[in-house]
Amino acid sequence: MSAGNLLTDHPALYEARFPDPDRLAGRWVEDCLRRYDAGPRVLDMGCGTGRDAAHLHSAGRTVTGADLSEAMLSYARARHPGPSYVHADLHGFDLGAFDAVVCLDSSLLYCHTNDQLDGFLTSCREALTAGGLLVAEMRNGAYFLGRTDLLDNPKTDSFTWQGTAYRSRTTLTVDRTAQLLRRTRVWTADDGSPPVEQRSAWRLLFPQELRHLLAAHGFEVLELHDGPGPRTEPPWRESELPGTTTDADRLHLVARLHTL
Ligand SMILES: C[S@@+](CC[C@H](N)C(=O)[O-])C[C@H]1O[C@@H](n2cnc3c(N)ncnc32)[C@H](O)[C@@H]1O
Numbered sequence: 592m593s594a595g596n597l598l599t600d601h602p603a604l605y606e607a608r609f610p611d612p613d614r615l616a617g618r619w620v621e622d623c624l625r626r627y628d629a630g631p632r633v634l635d636m637g638c639g640t641g642r643d644a645a646h647l648h649s650a651g652r653t654v655t656g657a658d659l660s661e662a663m664l665s666y667a668r669a670r671h672p673g674p675s676y677v678h679a680d681l682h683g684f685d686l687g688a689f690d691a692v693v694c695l696d697s698s699l700l701y702c703h704t705n706d707q708l709d710g711f712l713t714s715c716r717e718a719l720t721a722g723g724l725l726v727a728e729m730r731n732g733a734y735f736l737g738r739t740d741l742l743d744n745p746k747t748d749s750f751t752w753q754g755t756a757y758r759s760r761t762t763l764t765v766d767r768t769a770q771l772l773r774r775t776r777v778w779t780a781d782d783g784s785p786p787v788e789q790r791s792a793w794r795l796l797f798p799q800e801l802r803h804l805l806a807a808h809g810f811e812v813l814e815l816h817d818g819p820g821p822r823t824e825p826p827w828r829e830s831e832l833p834g835t836t837t838d839a840d841r842l843h844l845v846a847r848l849h850t851l
Pocket residue numbers: 599616636637638639640643657658659660663679680681682694695696697698701
């Protein structure tokens with residue numbers, strides 16, 4: 592069995608598997624930015640295929656998309672032009688001055704350790720102008736308190752892409768010591784290639800822990816809620832206001848760097 596990440600190594604497949612034809616995520620971010628009068632310069636950390644960065648660019652913003660994956664960055668430059676796309680690690684970066692940092696679809700949870708979270712928030716603080724915003728959307732660690740529905744049974748999925756039929760079997764486990772949600776996904780294809788095993792992990796970040804971290808780094812939390820958002824069910828619709836609970840499986844954050 593070989594190792595790899597079928598989805599992030601193939602950005603076109605990633606977009607096909609997680610379609611967002613109405614650019615809901617980008618529109619949701621733009622709505623948050625407007626609600627708090629954010630300036631025009633936006634950094635999208637963990638920008639992936641670049642579709643959200645490009646949406647913000649089309650809304651008139653000056654956008655930088657940053658990611659660790661060269662495959663994602665090349666795809667973003669070719670398919671979602673407008674923003675500038677740069678290689679950077681969200682654990683620590685120095686990419687200039689911004690009015691907002693955006694971190695979507697659990698990219699922030701690739702900060703696994705407390706040091707990495709501190710590195711991310713320190714970099715955000717240095718990048719943001721006074722009063723700048725941090726907008727993030729991710730899994731909610733608190734969802735797993737007392738719920739095992741996502742952990743109980745491996746999930747199987749199948750689809751055909753470019754003439755090849757793929758099957759995946761996904762297992763999620765909670766590592767309580769590291770406070771990580773670990774995912775093992777095994778892909779098999781009908782083209783004779785060997786199975787591919789992909790391992791990922793996300794930090795299980797709890798709402799009150801996040802509030803504490805943000806306060807320690809000089810941020811005021813403006814919104815922290817479980818929806819509606821671009822990946823909730825039902826999904827967010829234009830002009831819907833943020834909720835007040837943090838119980839369901841997605842977490843949405845808008846925080847502002849204190850002005851001195
Ligand atoms: C789930 S994808 C989300 C992509 C995009 N934000 C979206 O919402 O479609 C997570 C992205 O984070 C990137 N990533 C993972 N670890 C990273 C790190 N340490 N620094 C920067 N990007 C990272 C991956 O390459 C991938 O493109």
